[in-house]
C-alpha cells in the first residue's frame with residue numbers, strides 16, 4: 119500500500135491527462151492509491167500575452183518541479199512538449215506514454231482546409247513554430263496571437279473571431295473533441311513540436327520504486343522518438359522563443375528518422391535537416407549539427 123501524490127495543473131486538459139495516467143498506473147498497481155495535488159502555475163495566470171514574449175522557458179513546469187523537489191508530491195504528468203530540455207536537479211522523466219497523434223490540427227470557422235482559406239484570412243496561433251511554417255505555405259495569411267485554454271480557443275474560432283486556428287491534435291483527441299478538427303496538417307508540411315502528443319511522468323530519481331514502475335510502463339518506441347527530438351532541442355538550446363520543430367519516426371527495425379526545422383522569428387528564413395540512425399541521442403545531435411552547418415546559428419539566442 120502506498121499513497122502517490124500527483125501534482126497537476128488545474129486546466130481541463132492537464133486534469134484529463136493526469137487522470138488518464140493515474141488509471142494506467144492503477145491497472146498495474148492495485149496496491150497504490152492516488153491523490154491529485156492541484157497547482158496553479160505562472161503560465162496559467164498569463165492568459166492574454168504571447169507566451170514567447172513573457173519569456174522564461176518552462177513556465178508551466180518549473181513550479182511543478184519545485185513541488186516534486188520539496189516532496190510535496192511524488193509524480194507530475196506533463197505534456198512532453200512543455201518540458202524544457204533541462205530538468206531540475208534530482209528529477210527524471212521516468213515514464214513516457216505511447217505517443218498519440220503528433221500532428222497539428224487546423225480548425226476553421228467555415229470548414230476550409232489550409233489551401234482553401236481565403237486570401238488574407240485571420241489565423242490564430244501564438245506558436246512561433248506554427249507561425250513560421252504557416253507563413254512559408256501561405257504568406258498572405260494574417261496571423262494573430264491566440265492563448266488560453268483549449269476550450270476558450272475553440273469558442274473563439276466557432277464565434278468567427280478567427281477564420282481558423284491551429285492546435286495540437288493530441289490535446290483535442292484526449293479531450294474527446296477530435297470532431298472539431300477540419301484538417302490534420304501532415305508532419306512533412308507542418309513539422310510538430312518536439313514531444314508533441316507524448317505524455318511524460320516526472321519523479322525524483324531517488325524514488326526507486328516509482329522509477330522502476332514508470333520505466334516498466336514506458337512505451338519503448340516513443341521513448342526513442344522523445345530522446346532523439348529532445349537531443350535536437352538540447353543541442354540547439356531551444357526554447358519557446360525560437361521557432362524549432364523536431365519530429366522522429368521509428369520503423370519496425372528500430373531505425374529512427376529525425377526531421378528538424380529552425381526559423382528566424384519573422385519566418386523569412388526556414389532551415390530543415392533530416393537524418394536517419396539507430397542511436398537516438400546521437401541522431402538528435404547530428405540533426406542539430408546539420409542545421410547549424412546550414413546557418414541555424416543566426417536564428418538562435420546568442421551565447422549558446
Ligand SMILES: NCc1[nH]cc(CCC(=O)O)c1CC(=O)O
Nearest residue numbers: 197199285286288289314315316
Ligand atoms: N502549448 C500548450 C500545449 N501543450 C500540450 C498541448 C497538447 C498537445 C500535446 O500533448 O502535445 C498543448 C496545446 C496545443 O498546443 O494545442
